[in-house]
Amino acid sequence: MTDTKTIPCSEAVRQLWDYLDHAIPPEDQEKVEKHLSFCRRCCGELEFAKEMRAFLAGSTVEEIPPHVKERLERFVEGL
Amino acid sequence: MRRSVIEMSEVDIRDRTKEDFQELVLAELPALYSLARRLVRDGAEDLVQEALLQAFRSFGTLKEDAAARRWLKTILVNVFRDQLRKRSRTVDERPIGDLSDFSLYRTLVDEDPFPYSDTLHADFLQVFDSEDLREVLIRLPDIYRIPLVLRYIDGFATKEIARLMGAPLGTTLARLHRGRRLFEREMWAYAREAGLLTKER
Numbered sequence: 291m292t293d294t295k296t297i298p299c300s301e302a303v304r305q306l307w308d309y310l311d312h313a314i315p316p317e318d319q320e321k322v323e324k325h326l327s328f329c330r331r332c333c334g335e336l337e338f339a340k341e342m343r344a345f346l347a348g349s350t351v352e353e354i355p356p357h358v359k360e361r362l363e364r365f366v367e368g369l
Numbered sequence: 370m371r372r373s374v375i376e377m378s379e380v381d382i383r384d385r386t387k388e389d390f391q392e393l394v395l396a397e398l399p400a401l402y403s404l405a406r407r408l409v410r411d412g413a414e415d416l417v418q419e420a421l422l423q424a425f426r427s428f429g430t431l432k433e434d435a436a437a438r439r440w441l442k443t444i445l446v447n448v449f450r451d452q453l454r455k456r457s458r459t460v461d462e463r464p465i466g467d468l469s470d471f472s473l474y475r476t477l478v479d480e481d482p483f484p485y486s487d488t489l490h491a492d493f494l495q496v497f498d499s500e501d502l503r504e505v506l507i508r509l510p511d512i513y514r515i516p517l518v519l520r521y522i523d524g525f526a527t528k529e530i531a532r533l534m535g536a537p538l539g540t541t542l543a544r545l546h547r548g549r550r551l552f553e554r555e556m557w558a559y560a561r562e563a564g565l566l567t568k569e570r
Contacts, residue, residue: 350522369422
């Protein structure tokens, strides 16, 4: 039988990123969902977690300073 | 003297492989350099160069060109991990204080750094440019920074990170959890110290 006992905010917040990653067992996923269904503050935490993840994922590639690019290109061409 | 067919094909394969390698990696230099800069405070160039050398030596293990970026990043992380192991035999377990109560979401609500904003949390993230983000990441101990960067910026799966770092999956998940909390705490501290929350910026 699935344990659908409610969890406190601290526990829900602790698991939010893993919840978004589907990295927790289905029963824990269900507990977080249940908590979110009635807790407005944790819904805010969830939205912020999504924004933070998008912020990090969107920051992948920077430009290389020209002198570094030149050095690395020379290295590759000299292999 | 004419070369044999075998000699010619060996030369052609070697030449083509080298050209293919150059073409592939030159396109990936920005991604590699960016990853290296998030992993080390100094010496990103040297780290990329060592990774390129290792990649060239094992170019034959790349099955599909489409997987080149991930393959190169994996090599770079392996080189970095080996450098860390050589530098220190002990894991950097600096005390980071009690993180259990910290929530950046709640801190922003309580402190309200942008009183006229309707999108407080999104606005907070927008004050960080790529250099600010790097400064925050570099403040974190390696054991927290590496999984965080690989998982949430470079998109590695948690299992892959555990394998790369030679740590059990549970340990990696715990480090990701603490790393996220620590990262958020440091974002808040950095934003205040660097004046990112003032209008004058």
